[in-house]
Amino acid sequence: MPIVRVDKDLEAHTLTIVAEYDAPTERVWQLYADPRQLERFWGPPTWPATVIDHDLTPGGRVTYVMTGPEGEKSAGYWDVLEVDPPRRFVVVDGFADDDGQPNPEMPTTHMEVELIERAGGGTTMTVRSTFTSTETMARMLEMGMEEGLRQAMGQIDAVLAGTS
Secondary structure, X not given: XXXXXXXXXXXXXXXXXXXXXXXXXXXXXXXXHOHXXXXXXXXXXXXXXXXXXXXXXXXXXXXXXXXXXXXXXXXXXXXXXXEEOOOEEEEEEEEEOOOOOEOOOOOOEXXXXXXXXXXXXXXXXEEEEEOOOHHHHHHHHHOOHHHHHHHHHHOHHHHHHOOO
């Protein structure tokens, strides 16, 4: 498992997951920059994603739909705030309705993905999600966000190896 650390800070309203991959930063960046590669790991294995729109530039939006084992759907989006390829991007991560539009009844998360090349080779990925409140963080954790991110990030090695 590539995940080396998970930190939950209730005071700062953050969930931080750190993982290490045996691939150069530029290669790991492509996992997010290429929608077909993103589909291969974003979402738990039993809820694969289909990327609908993919504009990973400031002001852009990425939209996707995850499909569950019984055919149920869960749509989401990223409103892209900052991009510094191949090192970092920041998005507002939210739930979408059936038309792919933000669902105002569901919470959003400020998500930052940072990729740092390790001195000995490989990449350290840090995914930091910041919530608007302790209550929102608790709600998202109860909905399975931590486990979903763990499962998604756990699929990246296979994508990097070309085996998924």
